[in-house]
Amino acid sequence: MMMRGMNMQGMMKQMQKLQKQMQKDQEELHATIFEGHASDDAVVVKFTGDHKMTDIVIKEEAVDPDDVDMLQDLVIMAVNDAMAKIDDQTQKTMGKYSRNMPGF
Known part of the structure; x- marks a missing residue:
């Protein structure tokens, strides 16, 4: 019974550590500049x-x-390029957390 308590406490500490790291990674990601x-x-x-x-x-x-349409298309192209880069990096940075967490 005592072992289970210790194990649970260790797991909670591990989760808190993981949460702190996840927050740090997310903040760094948010501060990163992506160009499209x-x-x-x-x-x-x-x-x-x-x-x-x-x-x-x-x-x-x-x-x-x-030819305003062309300019609009270029803006859309650039924005979509930036969004794709953000999504890709978010997946690389944050994806590891969902892989390591039970229930996700």
Whole structure:
């Protein structure tokens, strides 16, 4: 009976340690800047790991008043590129926690 209590306490300590590490990794991920690019870098966007846009750079040649659709497509392309990179890194960084936790 005593052994079980000790084991449970050790497990709780381990979980707390894991939770702290998970929080730290998530904070680092959120602070990371991800760049998304459209063709020829006509549009470049920057996002933090928690999906907040911090910057957008649009090359002059991408701005054509007669072809606003193209510019919109370039912005969408750049944003989607950044989102894919964030999702990929989130999976790499946080995925290890769900693999190691029972019940997930």
